Amino acid sequence: MTEAIQIGNRTITASELISLLASYQMLPQLQRELIIDEAIEQNSRSAKVEIECTPEEVAQAKQQFYAEKQFKNEEDIQAWMAHQGLTPDQLEVITTRKLKIEKFKQATWGNKLESYFFQSKAKLDKVIYSLLRTQDVGIAQELYFRIQAKENSFADLAREYSLGPEAQTGGLIGPIELNALHPIMVQMLSSSQPGQILPPSRIAEWFVILRLEKFIPAQLDEFMKMRLLNELFENWLQEQQKQIMSAPQGEEDT
Numbered sequence: 001m002t003e004a005i006q007i008g009n010r011t012i013t014a015s016e017l018i019s020l021l022a023s024y025q026m027l028p029q030l031q032r033e034l035i036i037d038e039a040i041e042q043n044s045r046s047a048k049v050e051i052e053c054t055p056e057e058v059a060q061a062k063q064q065f066y067a068e069k070q071f072k073n074e075e076d077i078q079a080w081m082a083h084q085g086l087t088p089d090q091l092e093v094i095t096t097r098k099l100k101i102e103k104f105k106q107a108t109w110g111n112k113l114e115s116y117f118f119q120s121k122a123k124l125d126k127v128i129y130s131l132l133r134t135q136d137v138g139i140a141q142e143l144y145f146r147i148q149a150k151e152n153s154f155a156d157l158a159r160e161y162s163l164g165p166e167a168q169t170g171g172l173i174g175p176i177e178l179n180a181l182h183p184i185m186v187q188m189l190s191s192s193q194p195g196q197i198l199p200p201s202r203i204a205e206w207f208v209i210l211r212l213e214k215f216i217p218a219q220l221d222e223f224m225k226m227r228l229l230n231e232l233f234e235n236w237l238q239e240q241q242k243q244i245m246s247a248p249q250g251e252e253d254t
Contacts, residue, residue, distance in 0.1 A: 028241070035240045037097075040104050051103050053096060061099040062092075109232040116228055117220045123179035124218035127189050130171040130211040132158045133203075140200035140207035147197055147209070154197070154211055163206075175216055185210065 005012045012020065021027045040051055053061070071077050081091055109116075117124075132154065134140050143161055146152050158171025166173055178186050184203050189212050192198055198210040218224065 031241060031244065032237060035237060035244075036101060036104075039240075040100055043104070043108075051100050051107070053099055053103070057099055058092075058096055062095045065095040065098075105229050105233045108236075109229055112232065113225055113228050114220065116232060117218075117224065120228070121218050124177060124224070126175040126177050126216040126218070127181075128172070128174035128176075128213040128216070129189055130154050130158065130213060131164070131166045131173055132162045132171050132209040133164055133166075133206040134161055135163065135205060135207065137200065137202075137207050140209060144197070144200055144209050154209075172213070174213070189215075 005017065018027075021030060043051065066077065069076075069080065071080065077091075081088075086094070132140075132143060134143070139161065143152075143157050147154050147157060155170030155172070159167055161167075162171055178190070181189070182203055184201065185208070188198055188201065188210055192210070192212045194212050194214055196212060200207045200209055
């Protein structure tokens with residue numbers, strides 16, 4: 001059996017290496033990285049996606065990588081390479097890989113961001129709202145009427161009666177994206193106006209009183225573009241992994 005690697009006194013063969021990667025749950029990560037590299041290589045060859053990096057971009061990527069690793073001088077770089085068992089060519093592949101991945105993302109999905117944003121906007125909008133929850137419907141009704149009659153403030157009653165962590169903030173929650181909320185809460189808040197107090201509603205084991213404080217529409221700014229680009233990339237990558245896992249043995253190589 002051909003030797004694959006020597007670690008200490010142990011010689012690990014190629015077949016053992018696969019078994020060990022599986023045992024340490026490292027195969028999915030290896031699969032992920034191989035899918036990415038193959039996609040970049042294939043698309044570059046077919047001219048579907050431009051993955052060329054300028055010398056300036058490569059130099060900047062190296063400096064960023066060295067800064068992340070906290071290398072202070074050439075000795076630090078050489079010591080790390082020796083520890084990792086890397087050649088200079090392998091080091092360059094590593095330092096420029098992140099740059100190439102970002103170029104691949106932009107070239108593949110950059111022109112789809114606007115349409116994807118509008119498709120996803122409903123879940124990306126944010127709200128600030130007040131919440132009071134209890135498991136007693138009678139208490140919920142009483143507190144609602146007290147707030148309506150302005151006998152007590154929402155914040156004071158939430159501090160005293162609400163049974164969740166929102167009691168610490170007087171019931172105030174947010175800003176938070178709508179997609180992080182229970183669907184019933186999303187429907188209630190989306191159809192209400194700021195300042196409107198919604199009567200008690202049953203959500204799971206709770207009776208909740210809600211008040212929308214502020215609605216914050218999502219914006220397609222640079223941060224959002226980066227987030228959506230990463231989301232599209234991750235969706236694609238997960239789909240690629242699913243296809244490989246569901247394919248009959250050997251089919252992915254044909």
